[in-house]
Amino acid sequence: MRAKSKTFNMNQIKKTETYCTEFSSFRDPSGTVFEKDGIIYRQINHCYIKQYHYLMQSGLYDTLKRTGALVSHEEVNISGITKDCVLVIRPEKIPFISYPYEWIFGQLRDTALLTLSIHRKALEQGMILKDASAYNIQFKNGNPVMIDTLSFDFYQEGMPWVAYGQFCRHFLAPLLLMCRVDVRLNRLLSLYIDGIPLDLASSLLKRKLGFFARQHIHWHAKSIAKHAQDGKISRGIKAIKISKSNHIALIESLIRGVEKLSLKNVQTEWGDYYAHTNYSDTAADHKKKLVSAFLKEIQPATVWDLGANDGTYSRLALEQNAHVVSFDIDPVAVERNYSFVKREKLHMLPLVLDLTNPSPDIGFANHERVTIDKRQNPDCVMALALIHHLAISNNLPLNKLAAWLAGLCDHLIIEFVPKEDSQVQILLATRVDIFSDYTRETFEAAFNLHFILRHSENIEGSCRTLYWYERKKP
């Protein structure tokens, strides 16, 4: 008999039924993020109100908002969630919350550069960024934006950058590991919620250092190890001083160093997928027409494209003014997607995700950073040219796949790829065919259990079929 597991009781931290504190908002006493009637608010506490007024009156907020660097907000007349609250603001909504271990190299690099440029701008106005967490940055219209309005504090002459260590762990360590060792090492950020420890990064980088990495990772790690017990010394951190000009020189050298980082030309399994598939022009055109027609009927506000590759089909959902999250396991394909989305400022977010082992719940009580389905229930999921990879390459039964997809969305656009398709033949070429259940009939039976079929049509010039399913009401 399976033991009943103890789970953290979320009701213990709710104020009332309509107020709900954002679980991960607890480290910084400056304020708290909470949700009321489905809208996200941020309360500003007594200890931070001077910094907030200075941020608004100095012109720093206006400058950062104008350049799209910082999320905009409105002051609202509602009560906060604790007695310490002085003011409540309503920040601009972010369409989909993503985490740094779901970002590709280009996204992590751009978020690092944004953090540094905001800190540099803040210094000009007599402020600093008091933290440099990757979780302070999100994406909107293809570009990174800082969401933590309370991350600023006063600059005092001679003070070093208190967030330098965090910046190196959250940004520099994963960036250097991705471009010098292996592009998949961003996943380490899901194991280490406050960034990759620098001694670990140093040992993984080994001799592939260069002067930039040598200073900020290797020497930095040694200094941390050497001074680990120095809390016992009475002088403490206040004895450490850096002139403003040296502080600025450090930030500018970090910016130049990060700008120079780039991935070597990595060729992955799916890199040139659309150049080498078995779609004729007729088949590709017909598939696009069908997907567009289904989306036009559904009119989704939010769409997830699973196994999206370079986002070719994800972009069809933009025609219906949907926000699209475009997931794929291949970082090269996601990089291509991101370059396009960023340049065109599309209402879309490309992310890297392994559907057979997606982002887990992590952090304190396994509740600080949550799974994708806890962050959003999309109106529509697209699963094109995907099912055979899950069912055959990953031995996932069709009935389990159907149940999983039914838990995600109301509408599903899915492509069945039969065994006679040349792509499936390639998958079966080097293994024993144990998939006697992988047939069109079994597929339809599995999905009809959870969904109502709205329309199905064979794709011209191929042996594949496109289905539009709507989830059955309970």
Add this chain to the structure above:
Amino acid sequence: MYLDPGFGSMVIQVIVAAIAAGGALYFAMKTKIKGLFSKKNEGKEQDVQHEPDKEN
């Protein structure tokens, strides 16, 4: 400031910031000196162009 900045991170920051400042100064001086030399060379070229007039 709620974050623990870390004493080791602050110590190394003093060093790398000084290196960054030194590097910035070096490149600024290098650019200035190059600029001076290229102005001098322009000046010499103008003198050479004037010489054929003297011969005539």
